[in-house]
Amino acid sequence: MRLRLTIRFGSERIKTTYVFRSLIDAGAKLVLGSDWLVAPPMPLEGIYAAVTRRTLDDKNPEGWVPEQRISVEEALQGYTVNAAYASFEEDIKGSLEPGKLADLINIDRDLTAIPPEQIREAKVILTVVGGKVVYEE
Secondary structure (H helix, E strand, O other), rough: OOHHHHHHOOOOOHOOOHHHHHHOOOOOOOOOOOOOOOOOOOHHHHHHHHHOOOOOOOOOOOOHHHHHHHOOOOOOHHHOOHHHHHHOOOOOOOOOOOOOOOOEEEOOHHHOOOOOOHHHHOOHHHHHHEEEEEEEO
């Protein structure tokens, strides 16, 4: 993936793609999503990629443009509160607060307490949409 993108865009230009760390450091609200084909359809894979900067095919074990890595907490914010902000829905979703939609997942491990390389192994064990359980393992 990196080689293909480097050939296509050039080694200098490739450093300007997916500049998550630079955006956060500049004060931007980083918004992450699962816009397949641009990003993986599974948010846990997107979090893994943002935190480790590894490609999903594991061809870049040191990370792709590794200086742009972000923390697990920053990636979670990108998928939740910041995504709600970007869609002008922060009053109804994006965080767990009284009066907001209860859209959430429960994962079998604490993503902030495991090595980033293990994020891809995490499994969703519960999904709640609008306060109703729609998936339970």
